Amino acid sequence: NAGVMQNPRHLVRRRGQEARLRCSPMKGHSHVYWYRQLPEEGLKFMVYLQKENIIDESGMPKERFSAEFPKEGPSILRIQQVVRGDSAAYFCASSSQTGTTDTQYFGPGTRLTVL
């Protein structure tokens, strides 16, 4: 009974490169959220997706960041032309459906370091 999976766990990129972060939700979950966490800070909402749809991307920077959740395969958070300020932990969370529970199940996170 696998939980939420994220890979890679650690990712190092040089400025200007692209970062691709993957998230596989829990089995049976069709709702995925992405969060960003800086050291000693809370989680900041970035984007909420359902299969093949971006429902809410109001927390995501308008440039360089994009997210998708295809019909088949994991959800992908893509950061183009990374800068040092993108260094953070990126967590995804999944839930079974909105409106009935506030429980989110988090993956182990991807720690992105931009050199």
Place this chain on the structure above:
Amino acid sequence: GQSLEQPSEVTAVEGAIVQINCTYQTSGFYGLSWYQQHDGGAPTFLSYNGLDGLEETGRFSSFLSRSDSYGYLLLQELQMKDSASYFCAVRARDNFNKFYFGSGTKLNVKP
């Protein structure tokens, strides 16, 4: 907008009881949740208060008072493994899809 405030750090000894407060300013929300996060780990769900009052789950209890814009997490019989960061979070009423998290309280449990 939404704003949740928590103390940055709390220290207590094994076996003691500790209360972590969360005060909020919000235009409306559906409920208050609490998450635990160990260093380098993922947040894990602890409890949810949809209504005012106390919810108890084993050694952990959570309380919500909407009239006071206040909630807390109560941890009893503290154990060393409870050393972690604790976050309160709300689902915004003005944007149902969005969860807002406090900046977290780091709990240090000493022997």
